[in-house]
Each structure stands twice: as structure tokens, then as C-alpha cells.
Amino acid sequence: MDINIKITSAQLRKYAQYQILDHFLGRKRAYSMTLKNRRKFYVQLESSLKEQGPGEIIPVERRTNLSLEEFQREYVDGMKPVILEGAAKEWNCVKEWSLDYFKKLHGEDVIVMADQLKMENPYEVMTLADLIDGIHKGTGKYYRFYPLLDKHPEHILDFDYKWLRERRNRGTLFEAFQVFMGGDNTITPIHNANQCNLFTQVYGEKKWMLYHPKHTPIVDPNPVRNVYRDGPAKTESGPFDPFNPDFSGPYKLFQYIDGYSVHLKPGDVLWNPPFYWHSVKNVGNSIGVGYRWLPPAYCFKSSKLYTFLDAFATNPPIWKAYKLYKQDINLIHMAEHGQLDDYIQKRKKS
Structure with a gap:
């Protein structure tokens, strides 16, 4: 459907x-x-x-044993999300990873923790061990974009890398693996990005809500100078929350548009095309991994407007943004807020 x-x-x-x-x-x-x-x-x-008439939220299709040709023809070419049910269930990441697994192996990693629900000073530098201890204690922290393979490339063996690469578009400029760790009911507010994403649910469960890029006038995002766009906070309660929708006031138009719902379990892989608006909510403690890549021609087909703006209206410039992106996408957000230089100086002193 x-x-x-x-x-x-x-x-x-x-x-x-x-x-x-x-x-x-x-x-x-x-x-x-x-x-x-x-x-x-x-x-x-x-x-x-x-x-x-009113909008409708429908579940994203769940497909098992979907061939590469069917995936490309029905979902990539159609720019339509799909859940590849259980596609990763035999991967080592699904079999072995947990929060305590990361604490034991990489607890000393220094990370940039960004709270996307904070308007001022949203960045905090801590160790991965401190983050995981906090998740267990229910602090409500959600670590996004952990650049695991850039720090620890040996973990590429925990994925079926060949399977993932086969599903990329032609003409791809870069790729990145990013890990997401959070506790129960932690969320990422509505946003979009210009990359393709095969998202593997490794540990725990996660819910998503997605809206097609052509519904962007409803979201009406503030202008940004990087490759990641947030839905604006138009009320004191924050951006529009698809999991607890309030259709009053500035969010009334959301009631008229269709969207997709997603519920991922360990081993599921979600195909999320570029520029889809989405919000994410963890169900219990959760670990997921986004495998992302950027195919400019395909992105242009999805959104001519945002592909143009991403190419010519970014700060930092797009070449620098993707250099930072490879390190840690949170550094791009810090650069946009004028906090990157201070962070770099502190790291040098330490």
C-alpha cells in the first residue's frame, strides 16, 4: 500500500x-x-x-528474502521505504552487541554527546562508558552518530559489508557507518538528511514515523547551513511529535498528510530514502546502525531544492562538512553553532 x-x-x-x-x-x-x-x-x-480529507498512517511494508533486483526496482527506483525483515539476523553485530559489550570494549572513547531537544549549549563531551552508565540509570540520554568504524575499523567484520554495498546506488561519493545508542522512550525529533540509509536494528527495538519529501511545506523547516534539517519548534513543547500528535495551532496541517509507521526488531533492516522526514523513538534500551551513502543524481531526483541548497549554501562548506561527517556528524552541528574551534582547542590541551 x-x-x-x-x-x-x-x-x-x-x-x-x-x-x-x-x-x-x-x-x-x-x-x-x-x-x-x-x-x-x-x-x-x-x-x-x-x-x-484526513491523512492516514500506514505501516511500511515488511519483506523477507527480497532479491536485490526486487529491492532496487520496487523500492530504490520508487524511492519508497521498506523493512527487510530479519535480513541481518545472522550478522555478528546482531548476535553479539549490547550496551555492556561497548562499555567493555570501547568505554574510554571520548564522544560528543548532542541533546537535540536543547536549544542552548546542546553539546557535552563525555566517555562512552559514562554515557552507557547513564542509559542504564535512566538519564534519558540518546547518543547519535557514533562513528564506530572510523574509531575501530575492525568492526566491519560484524556486518555483511558485501550485502550492504550491493544495495548502494551508482555514482556514490562517500559512505559512513553511524551507531545510535539510547534508552527507553528517548527520541530524535522530526528531521531529514540528504543521504540514503540502510538502518540495521542491532539490539532492542525502535519505532519510526516517516513523511514523504513532497510534504516538506507542512514541516516548513528553518533554513540551515548543513546537511541535516530539523523540523522547527513552533510551540513550547517542541517540534511536531508524530508519536504523540497534537494537531492544534501551527501543526494543524499534519493531520491532513499521509505517513509511514515503522517498528524495527533485532535483525531488521530499514531502507530510508534521502530527504524523507522522520522521527525515531527507542523501545527499551536500543542500538542501531545507519549505513549511509550520498548519490548526488539520486538525491537530486528526490529533492531538487535541497540538493541545490546543500551544494551551494552550506556552512561549513560542503567539502569541509563531509570531512567532518566522516569523523563525527556532531562536529558539523558544532561548527554551525560556532562551537567547533573551542572544542578542538580543548581536545588539543587535553
Whole structure:
């Protein structure tokens, strides 16, 4: 079953003009220049969405023993998410990994812990052991983007690397493995990114909610200068939460759009195409691994607007951003907030 795309090409083109102005002029200045037209745009958008009726959340398809050809034809070419059920159940990462496994092996690793729900000073430097102890104690911390293979390349043997590489697009510029560790009910708010992602659920369980890139005018993200976009916090409670949806006020348009729900168990692999808006919630203590890659032509097909902005409107510049990305994507966020140089100096002194 497929979701319905309820936003027209003409509406997307109109919205793209506002996003380009936001990125190059700043949202405050761009809003002052276009406020009347934007209000008119959203009044008309709400009217057209209402005519199409309430949105529906449907489960992402679960497929077993899906051939490579079927995966590429039905899901990669169609830019449609799918769960490859149990595809990784025999991999060493699924059989052996746990939080205590990482504490024993790599507890001394110094990590940059980012709290994406904090507006000010969201970064904290700690050891992996301290993080894991905190997860066990219920501190609510969620460590995203742990660059495991850059620190400890021997763990490539814990994956079926050939299987993963076979499912990449042609014309790929880079690849990265990123580990996610968190406790029960920890979440990542709604966001998107410009990479393809085969996400392996290694330990515990995880829920996702996904929205098609063409529903971006509903999310209406703030302009950013990196490759990772957050849904904006338009109320005191934070960004729109698909797991506990409140359709009042600035989030009312979400009630009209379709989305996908996902529930991953150990050994499941989720295909998440580029620029899909998604939010993630851990069910119990959880470890997952994103295998990501960047195919520019494919990304351009998914979102011409954001591929253009990622190429020409990033800070740090895209060449530097991906150098940092290979080390730790949290460094990109620190650079955007002007905190990277201070962090580097502290590391040198230590």
C-alpha cells in the first residue's frame, strides 16, 4: 500500500521560492518581504488539503528474502521505504552487541554527546562508558552518530559489508557507518538528511514515523547551513511529535498528510530514502546502525531544492562538512553553532 501525495508540483515550486529566500537572506528578513504572500499560500494549501480529507498512517511494508533486483526496482527506483525483515539476523553485530559489550570494549572513547531537544549549549563531551552508565540509570540520554568504524575499523567484520554495498546506488561519493545508542522512550525529533540509509536494528527495538519529501511545506523547516534539517519548534513543547500528535495551532496541517509507521526488531533492516522526514523513538534500551551513502543524481531526483541548497549554501562548506561527517556528524552541528574551534582547542590541551 502506498501513501498519497497531497501537495501539487505547483505548490512545491511556490514553496521552494520561500525556502531559497530563507536560506540566502535569513528567515526573518525573507518573512518580512513575503509575509502576505506566504499567508495566502498556506491558506490555499490548507483548503486544498482539507478537500482531500484526513491523512492516514500506514505501516511500511515488511519483506523477507527480497532479491536485490526486487529491492532496487520496487523500492530504490520508487524511492519508497521498506523493512527487510530479519535480513541481518545472522550478522555478528546482531548476535553479539549490547550496551555492556561497548562499555567493555570501547568505554574510554571520548564522544560528543548532542541533546537535540536543547536549544542552548546542546553539546557535552563525555566517555562512552559514562554515557552507557547513564542509559542504564535512566538519564534519558540518546547518543547519535557514533562513528564506530572510523574509531575501530575492525568492526566491519560484524556486518555483511558485501550485502550492504550491493544495495548502494551508482555514482556514490562517500559512505559512513553511524551507531545510535539510547534508552527507553528517548527520541530524535522530526528531521531529514540528504543521504540514503540502510538502518540495521542491532539490539532492542525502535519505532519510526516517516513523511514523504513532497510534504516538506507542512514541516516548513528553518533554513540551515548543513546537511541535516530539523523540523522547527513552533510551540513550547517542541517540534511536531508524530508519536504523540497534537494537531492544534501551527501543526494543524499534519493531520491532513499521509505517513509511514515503522517498528524495527533485532535483525531488521530499514531502507530510508534521502530527504524523507522522520522521527525515531527507542523501545527499551536500543542500538542501531545507519549505513549511509550520498548519490548526488539520486538525491537530486528526490529533492531538487535541497540538493541545490546543500551544494551551494552550506556552512561549513560542503567539502569541509563531509570531512567532518566522516569523523563525527556532531562536529558539523558544532561548527554551525560556532562551537567547533573551542572544542578542538580543548581536545588539543587535553
